[in-house]
Amino acid sequence: MDQTALQVARAVEAGATTMKGIVDATGLSRLKVERALSTLEKQKLLIRDGQGFRPANRQAAPPLTRQCGSCNACCDILEVAAVDKPVNQLCRHWQTGTGCTIYDRRPQMCRSFVCAWLQGHLDDTWFPATSGIIVHFSQDAVNVTVDDGCPDRWREEPYFSKLVEWSLNGIRRIGNRGYATLVVSGDNRFLLLGRTIVPEPTLFGTAFLPLTADTFRFWRATSPEHLQRLHERIAEIERIRQEFGSCAIPENEDDDPQAPYRPALLRQSNHA
Ligand code: SF4
Ligand code: SF4
Structure with a gap:
């Protein structure tokens, strides 16, 4: 392109x-x-x-029938670099009773931003002004930003179950334009792998393997090469599972395996 x-x-x-x-x-x-x-x-x-x-990979949004109404959460919670607005700080251009005081020349991000609730994808328990949670979709992620006044709200129901559902859908579509489910709450960032919460995911990616239908063992990569090694070891784990019916899954989420992976895995699995 x-x-x-x-x-x-x-x-x-x-x-x-x-x-x-x-x-x-x-x-x-x-x-x-x-x-x-x-x-x-x-x-x-x-x-x-x-x-x-x-x-082309995004469903047509249902026509907007909702209004922002009393909500100004995106002018408060989200970062808008174009107006030097940090996350979780009410924009200096917002005025009670007036709204955005630079409406006609507001940045492109403000013009185009439509949260998932406003698009009609979520019921009213997700109304950002009361839930303290803003969800928006991008090409490769469901982005969840949480008001610092209620930093753990996303872990509560009904929110968490919905996030788990999105996360599992995103993981199952990997190879077919999968997506990540990311939560930003205050200074903390999380990646959801089903019910498994990965704190502070790195830029290089997270390798993971299912433990149950909705939980995962994960390893955070610190370089592209590290991610490659983690994926190679996962491939070896799957080969051993096929051969022996089971394989131990290393527990240390920050380890850096070195080839050859098979001897150590066979030993840990008592298959050696
Ligand atoms: S967070 Fe959503 S509902 Fe609230 S003001 Fe922004 S776009 Fe509107
Ligand atoms: S510039 Fe206007 S629309 Fe954009 S964040 Fe500030 S108050 Fe909201």
């Missing part, structure tokens, strides 16, 4: 749904955007319908 098409694809992914929105987000000319959109449509990476543009 060329650079222009990539820029346009990213803008659509970030939520720009109109020609103007994409031009604003990318700084490209309308002509270049139109060409890139045609290319992306031909490659079936993008869909143009009555609701504007959207990535």
Whole structure:
């Protein structure tokens, strides 16, 4: 994909749904955007319908029938770098009674942001103003940001079960555009693997193996090579399981296995 098409694809992914929105987000000319959109449509990476543009792998959002109403959670909880707004701090452009005081020139992120509740994907227990939880979907993640006034709300029901369900769906679709379920609560970040909570996942990825239908053993990688070794060991565990019917699963979530993996695994499994 060329650079222009990539820029346009990213803008659509970030939520720009109109020609103007994409031009604003990318700084490209309308002509270049139109060409890139045609290319992306031909490659079936993008869909143009009555609701504007959207990535081909994203379901059309149901028409918006909800209103933000009394909610201003995204102007409070989310980070908006374009106006120097940190996470969990009410935007300096927000004024009670007026709302956004720079509405006509608010940043693209504010223009295009629509949370999952507003899109109609969640029932009213998830209304951000009362739940303290904002959910939004991106191409490869369900992003959950939690108000620092209730940092553990996401662990409570009915929220946690829904997050577990999303996480398992995302894991099962790996290889077929899977997605991660990420929670940001105050300074803490978590990756959900079903009911298993991975604290502070690294940028390099998390290797994991199912223990039960909805729990996992995980190992956090500290480099691409480390992730590769972890995946190689998982492949060896699966081979041993096929051969012997079982294999011990190493417990240390921060270990760094070195090849050859088989002898140590066979020893731990008492198959040696
Ligand atoms: S968090 Fe959702 S409902 Fe609340 S103001 Fe933002 S978009 Fe609207
Ligand atoms: S610029 Fe306006 S819309 Fe954006 S976060 Fe601030 S108050 Fe909200």
